[in-house]
Amino acid sequence: MFTYCPQCASTKIAYTGQRFSCDTCGFTFFQNVAAATACIISGKEGILFEVRGKEPGKDKLGFPGGFVNPGEGAVEGARRECIEEIGWDPGENLRFMASFPNIYPYKGIVYHTCDLYFTASAPELTLSDLTLDTKESRGIRFIGPDEINLDDIAFEAGKKAMRYFIMNRRLKAEA
Numbered sequence: 001m002f003t004y005c006p007q008c009a010s011t012k013i014a015y016t017g018q019r020f021s022c023d024t025c026g027f028t029f030f031q032n033v034a035a036a037t038a039c040i041i042s043g044k045e046g047i048l049f050e051v052r053g054k055e056p057g058k059d060k061l062g063f064p065g066g067f068v069n070p071g072e073g074a075v076e077g078a079r080r081e082c083i084e085e086i087g088w089d090p091g092e093n094l095r096f097m098a099s100f101p102n103i104y105p106y107k108g109i110v111y112h113t114c115d116l117y118f119t120a121s122a123p124e125l126t127l128s129d130l131t132l133d134t135k136e137s138r139g140i141r142f143i144g145p146d147e148i149n150l151d152d153i154a155f156e157a158g159k160k161a162m163r164y165f166i167m168n169r170r171l172k173a174e175a
């Protein structure tokens with residue numbers, strides 16, 4: 001990630017796992033895993049997806065969500081991202097579902113994230129209730145759980161989460 005030490009500009013630097021260290025001045029920097037959230041929202045016409053407008057995963061399907069801010073809890077972050085990206089507050093409806101690791105390459109840097117997936121049941125929710133943030137996405141779609149093609153979903157974690165969600169749904173239906 002760094003070519004020079006950010007503190008003394010030495011090139012005598014080393015990477016050990018997530019730890020960057022400078023042999024000259026001792027500067028140390030940890031590239032820790034970042035927490036991120038994603039919300040699988042079930043509305044009237046299916047699961048809500050955003051069509052991603054930016055890389056990584058441009059034109060693929062994604063869920064409302066994003067990086068958790070410093071000082072913020074995961075549920076709070078998930079709610080904020082929903083309000084920002086689709087203009088809808090899931091309120092108290094968010095339920096933790098599962099967590100998957102993810103890799104998020106952005107402008108030459110690879111970020112490792114721990115993605116926390118939440119579900120929200122909103123049986124009355126339709127497209128007319130939503131306001132899209134067009135800087136993030138170029139569309140919103142509801143897709144029926146049986147019509148979802150996992151290859152259309154951005155990121156390995158997104159595919160895993162959808163597979164997990166669909167499996168749980170089937171198990172519940174069979175019970």
Ligand SMILES: [Zn+2]
Pocket residue numbers: 005006007008009010022023024025026027
């Ligand atoms: Zn240094």
